[in-house]
Amino acid sequence: MPAEITGGNGAARHSISLYVANKPGVLIRIALVFSRRGYNIDSLVVSETEDPGFSRMNIVATGDRATLEQIIKQLNKLVDVIHARDYSYEDVIQKELALFKIDCAPERRAEALQVMEAFKAKTIDLSERTLAVEVTGSSEKLDALETMLRSFHIREMVRTGKVLMARGEAAT
Amino acid sequence: MAVQEKTGAEALVDIMIEEGVEYIFGLPGGSAIPLFDALVGRNIKLVLTRHEQGAVHMADGYARATGKTGVALVTSGPGATNTVTGLFTALMDSIPLVVVTGQMPAWTLGLDAFQEADVSGITYPCVKHSYLVKDVDDIPRIMREAFFLASSGRPGPVLIDMPKNVSGARISPKADTMQLPGYSVPKAAQDAEVARAATLLAAAKRPLLLVGHGAAISGAATEVRALAETLQAPVVNTLLGKGVLPETHELNLGMLGMHGTAYANKAIIDCDLIMSIGSRWDDRIVSKYDEFCVNAVKIHIDIDAAEINKVVKVDLGIVGDAKTVLRQLLPRLVKGDTADWVRQTKRWRRDFPLKFQKEGKLRAQQVIQELYRLTGGKAIVTTDVGQHQMWAAQFILSESGRDWISSGGAGTMGFGLPSAIGAQLGRPGETVVAIVGDGGFQMTLSELATLFNLKIPVKILVINNHYLGMVRQWQNLFYDNRYSGVDLEGNPDFVKLAGAYGIKGFRISRSADVRRVLKAALDHPGPALIDAEVEQHDNVFPMIPAGAAHKDMLLGPPRRVLEKPTGGT
Numbered sequence: 001m002p003a004e005i006t007g008g009n010g011a012a013r014h015s016i017s018l019y020v021a022n023k024p025g026v027l028i029r030i031a032l033v034f035s036r037r038g039y040n041i042d043s044l045v046v047s048e049t050e051d052p053g054f055s056r057m058n059i060v061a062t063g064d065r066a067t068l069e070q071i072i073k074q075l076n077k078l079v080d081v082i083h084a085r086d087y088s089y090e091d092v093i094q095k096e097l098a099l100f101k102i103d104c105a106p107e108r109r110a111e112a113l114q115v116m117e118a119f120k121a122k123t124i125d126l127s128e129r130t131l132a133v134e135v136t137g138s139s140e141k142l143d144a145l146e147t148m149l150r151s152f153h154i155r156e157m158v159r160t161g162k163v164l165m166a167r168g169e170a171a172t
Numbered sequence: 173m174a175v176q177e178k179t180g181a182e183a184l185v186d187i188m189i190e191e192g193v194e195y196i197f198g199l200p201g202g203s204a205i206p207l208f209d210a211l212v213g214r215n216i217k218l219v220l221t222r223h224e225q226g227a228v229h230m231a232d233g234y235a236r237a238t239g240k241t242g243v244a245l246v247t248s249g250p251g252a253t254n255t256v257t258g259l260f261t262a263l264m265d266s267i268p269l270v271v272v273t274g275q276m277p278a279w280t281l282g283l284d285a286f287q288e289a290d291v292s293g294i295t296y297p298c299v300k301h302s303y304l305v306k307d308v309d310d311i312p313r314i315m316r317e318a319f320f321l322a323s324s325g326r327p328g329p330v331l332i333d334m335p336k337n338v339s340g341a342r343i344s345p346k347a348d349t350m351q352l353p354g355y356s357v358p359k360a361a362q363d364a365e366v367a368r369a370a371t372l373l374a375a376a377k378r379p380l381l382l383v384g385h386g387a388a389i390s391g392a393a394t395e396v397r398a399l400a401e402t403l404q405a406p407v408v409n410t411l412l413g414k415g416v417l418p419e420t421h422e423l424n425l426g427m428l429g430m431h432g433t434a435y436a437n438k439a440i441i442d443c444d445l446i447m448s449i450g451s452r453w454d455d456r457i458v459s460k461y462d463e464f465c466v467n468a469v470k471i472h473i474d475i476d477a478a479e480i481n482k483v484v485k486v487d488l489g490i491v492g493d494a495k496t497v498l499r500q501l502l503p504r505l506v507k508g509d510t511a512d513w514v515r516q517t518k519r520w521r522r523d524f525p526l527k528f529q530k531e532g533k534l535r536a537q538q539v540i541q542e543l544y545r546l547t548g549g550k551a552i553v554t555t556d557v558g559q560h561q562m563w564a565a566q567f568i569l570s571e572s573g574r575d576w577i578s579s580g581g582a583g584t585m586g587f588g589l590p591s592a593i594g595a596q597l598g599r600p601g602e603t604v605v606a607i608v609g610d611g612g613f614q615m616t617l618s619e620l621a622t623l624f625n626l627k628i629p630v631k632i633l634v635i636n637n638h639y640l641g642m643v644r645q646w647q648n649l650f651y652d653n654r655y656s657g658v659d660l661e662g663n664p665d666f667v668k669l670a671g672a673y674g675i676k677g678f679r680i681s682r683s684a685d686v687r688r689v690l691k692a693a694l695d696h697p698g699p700a701l702i703d704a705e706v707e708q709h710d711n712v713f714p715m716i717p718a719g720a721a722h723k724d725m726l727l728g729p730p731r732r733v734l735e736k737p738t739g740g741t
């Protein structure tokens with residue numbers, strides 16, 4: 001599956017992983033590097049790591065590859081960034097979690113559950129007219145489910161944003 | 173009674189002294205009082221400026237003239253926001269500064285307390301790094317890191333925002349070991365890269381060395397000279413690379429770019445290899461990116477990896493310190509066979525010299541050229557921004573990178589006078605001249621009071637054309653001579669103004685007086701201001717209109733109205 005989804009102007013989706021010092025301001029410094037180049041951030045996940053002095057960030061952003069290469073260099077230049085890397089073109093473990101709440105009258109429930117089954121989505125809430133599910137997987141799988149659920153009308157959707165980890169002995 | 177531990181402010185001053193700080197430029201306010209208090213009786217000289225922008229530019233001029241880190245100290249809120257232009261100026265030109273801003277007590281942050289501003293937030297894009305100090309015990313470490321970050325690698329300004337409760341708190345003795353796991357400073361290049369550079373250089377018939385500020389910062393003058401002489405390669409320098417190879421050297425073609433010499437720009441068009449040593453291919457020199465040196469091999473040495481391939485795609489990028497990399501490269505060089513090429517550049521120099529009109533009204537170029545002759549190329553020259561800056565760049569031939577001080581990347585009007593004050597403090601006993609325009613000078617002229625107090629012999633040469641000349645030039649050339657917002661009517665009498673500050677004033681209005689008056693001003697033992705009333709409508713040439721190709725350089729006034737430039741300013 002191609003990690004790169006190409007849009008207009010050679011724009012593509014990129015998955016960037018950063019390992020940063022856990023200091024106030026580090027998030028703004030990183031966001032400023034993107035915003036100054038007019039590069040849109042699609043998702044951003046900041047989390048703790050095995051070491052309390054450091055955080056990990058996963059950023060998915062859309063734009064052209066040359067600009068992104070420049071952005072990665074500028075991120076690496078930040079004093080609080082230990083390393084920043086574009087993983088878009090590498091085989092890494094990638095996961096995302098999403099919650100969907102759809103319109104679902106009783107007569108369409110069976111159909112909905114069939115879709116959920118196909119995507120290994122878990123029903124987490126049910127009411128007379130709604131159904132809520134949780135699904136985990138690659139971002140592309142979540143995109144596909146989203147497309148399927150449109151026919152039911154998606155009332156609400158929330159996604160955690162992609163997190164990734166290098167495979168095997170390699171460090172992220 | 174047990175000995176009281178020192179305050180955070182005292183610890184801060186201790187470290188500044190250990191770091192070799194001689195001068196602090198600044199202006200106090202409520203939040204900075206503990207910091208100023210800690211300076212009383214200490215072995216650091218405090219220079220009280222009239223405006224915080226002046227303080228930062230003074231620290232900047234001091235840093236450029238000496239290579240040491242400049243230090244400024246201001247208060248919170250408006251004191252801190254007044255430093256922004258100075259920080260931006262220093263960041264754009266890679267100048268090592270430590271700027272300490274007093275801040276309201278930590279518990280008021282974000283609550284709109286009096287003079288509480290989000291200084292970190294306002295300054296993120298204008299600093300190499302910054303700190304908001306929350307624990308007094310962190311001060312020693314942060315100060316060490318700040319000085320290290322400011323001056324190492326690609327230098328830049330570091331800001332320390334210091335809440336009053338922190339600077340006033342008692343410190344418990346703590347280690348000051350730096351913790352910078354995300355920061356590393358490249359030094360040497362990989363052998364293979366150096367070998368490749370040597371091969372490319374050996375193959376070149378028409379090599380050209382492009383020397384930028386990075387070469388000056390790295391102190392690579394000896395290596396650049398050795399490189400140029402061994403290869404027999406002509407050299408062009410950027411505005412901030414002036415003097416790394418003395419501009420009187422026969423291989424140096426002077427400044428390139430928008431207002432560079434015709435011979436430097438012609439060399440750009442015809443070279444078959446160009447090697448940048450610490451220049452970032454700024455738009456002032458490259459102009460039209462897709463037509464810049466298209467057929468030349470491009471090599472780029474830079475300490476900042478983010479500069480490689482940023483705007484100009486290169487054949488070989490080498491990340492490292494200019495001096496170190498050139499030292500690795502020199503033993504591998506073979507003497508180039510470039511006699512024809514060098515002869516060609518000499519023909520250009522002869523056929524397309526810098527020139528100006530000698531008849532009629534007094535010309536700025538004449539005044540600047542005469543100043544150059546009188547000082548024998550030995551003065552430290554600072555400039556403001558505009559036409560006078562470009563004329564100074566053309567007619568002052570620099571002998572050393574630290575003798576030419578000008579705001580390049582930011583183009584900050586108001587920089588000339590305060591940077592000259594800082595430079596003179598850093599290098600007492602040398603001649604320092606600030607060449608300024610009548611517009612920019614008025615942006616920071618309040619520092620005349622600072623100058624008077626210091627009693628240092630800075631000379632200020634006001635190139636007075638009664639216009640915001642550089643903007644007028646653009647309106648003249650590209651906007652059908654429609655002047656808008658450029659007439660500086662209402663200017664004061666600068667000689668009287670100087671007098672009001674206790675500074676001796678001189679005036680030049682005729683060509684015949686230039687030498688005599690300049691000499692009198694230079695011989696005057698104290699500070700002096702020279703008001704040179706020059707031709708109002710002169711334009712700077714050569715000129716490559718912003719975004720145009722080098723081949724479209726104008727050598728003199730065009731006969732028609734030009735298209736509006738495609739580049740920025």
Ligand SMILES: Cc1ncc(C[n+]2csc(CCOP(=O)(O)OP(=O)(O)O)c2C)c(N)n1
Nearest residue numbers: 558559560585609610611612639640641642
């Ligand atoms: C702070 C700031 N404001 C505006 C400009 C835009 N600007 C560039 S050159 C110039 C004219 C400068 O006039 P003056 O100081 O009289 O010098 P001259 O060009 O006449 O030599 C202006 C307004 C600038 N560079 N900096």
